[in-house]
Amino acid sequence: MEHAVVTGGAGFLGSHLVDSLLEDGCRVTVLDNYGSGRPENLSHVESSQLTVQKHDVRDTFPEFDDVDIVYHLASRASPDDFGSHAVEIAMTNSQGTERALECAREYDARALIASTSEVYGNPEEHPQSETYNGNVNIRGPRAPYDESKRFSEALAVAYEQKYRMDIRTVRIFNTYGPRMDPHDGRVIPNFLSQAIRGEDLTIYGDGSQTRSFCYVSDLISGIRNVADAPPEAAAGDVFNVGNTEEISIQTLAEVILKVVDTDSGVTYKSLPQDDPEVRRPDIFKITSELSWEPSISLRTGLERTVPYFEGRLADD
Template sequence: MSISDPSKRVELPSSMEGKTVLVAGAAGFVPSTVSEFYLNLGAKVIGLDNFVTGSRSNIEILNKYENFEFHECNIYESLPDFSGVKIDYILSLASPASPIDFKVLPLEIMRVNSEGTMHLLELAKDKGARFLEASTSEVYGDPEIHPQREDYVGHVNPIGPRACYDEAKRFAEAMTMSYHTKYGVDTRIIRIFNTYGPRMRPNDGRVIPNFINQAMKGEDLTVYGDGLQTRSFCYVTDLVNAIHNVLFSHDHTPFNIGNPDEYTILDAAKYIIEALGSTSKIVHLELPKDDPKRRRPVLDKLQAVSDYRPQVSFKDGIAKTALYFKEIAQKN
């Protein structure tokens, strides 16, 4: 049966009341936004995090919801005792994901995506819960085809500076599919492309927060290489909607999620300077090893089964993200 067959189309629930969603990594930028999305749909949300990169302020936001429960834990060591607790959905979103983390936390990244993923999958197996693995466009490495489709197997350096994340996520996908084929766990896999928005760490190290913070301070914007490498930037609320659609899809194989609009890094830098009315200049630094030259998702697979379309323009998303960073700066 074709993936575009009408019987395979996503049917989104109007309410999640009576359902329990466990979110691993709930203190993080994307996971906390996902958690709040499901809380607003009426679900009970159980959050897990060890605050290695997550923010306690994000948990403070979620704690305002009556249906939110939080456990501080290291999921690659052990999970809390959920005996007698009904869990309907498990979202595996716990992993540092910034290049600055790759240097500082390589073993933690590998463990959370291997042992941590296995612990969550075991819980899904025990509870009969649907499991969603948040993988990444990094599984494509520095791609030799462009744009990237889900059937592309990638071009990854297994011992390079990004390998702790790239290979750990490839392993997490393999682990997820193995639990589906061996034990019948109801699994989903998403490959997240570059995402930005409020709740990002200001010192995240990724291109959008770097550029916004530098532009707000009037500092030079640091562009690596000639700046002609490309990225596709997805605003966080659009990403959450994509996650929701995949969760309620009928396909166990990976879905690309993100925004297909493609920008060169240099154009993004110029746009942010203009949008923020900054006097910043652009300086060029050496391109890091294995830095991907081009990234853009093909979203045909998701769009064939759902109504998903990104709604937030780069202009509006940058304005909202800059406002968030300004508010943080004023508090500190």
């Protein structure tokens, strides 16, 4: 039985990954300090194969009997946290990555590092492929997250070269779905929360900036494809994982207003500094090499997400 250690396993993506691993018969240990994760995200699990430990990944990992794979997903990812938790974010993606890689090295396990589309910054290449090195403001308000994720990848490459480890990296593009924090600060949680409360949706800028949104089940299947691929297909490599259906923020607002069936309108505010103008992944690599592609449309994904947000907001 494969033993997977999942950092950030009580978070939005991490908890869905845990579900997927348990469904496939894995033994799973979650390490999470609940900085942005929630114990409630795993409260539905009734399995003797799951162990949850409150642990900060910046500290030395606990000892295990064995480990087959380390999934390093721990990190705050909300733009609202980039200023208030800047040092924590930077260290989680640097020192925390070192701890995760050391754990994998100690147990001769493979590792999967969760990187982000934010390594591309405000891109001058569109769509963004894995060979694009990005356009990141290293002193801007998003830098603690963007640059620490870039360092995380660089550290993974250094470990691969020095210790001949099997390390795979996924660059995660905008993802949404149940268990996302309604107060996360990203556009879909913001829009859904405002629409459900009957408030006007806040668009930053003129709404012409674009994003591509991947439903969480598609994203998790992509991560699993990379993690489970044979070494010759994925070891030491990096893959974009996301949806290529590009949509403007203005159009997204219009879709959400229809899905939620609300009387909310739209208001406009100034665009935050360094907010990317466009974002769409080039997923040719993972599609051609690992036979993965997303299947859930934006409308379908939003319809599956709304009930969760309604329930969370009712409890607030």
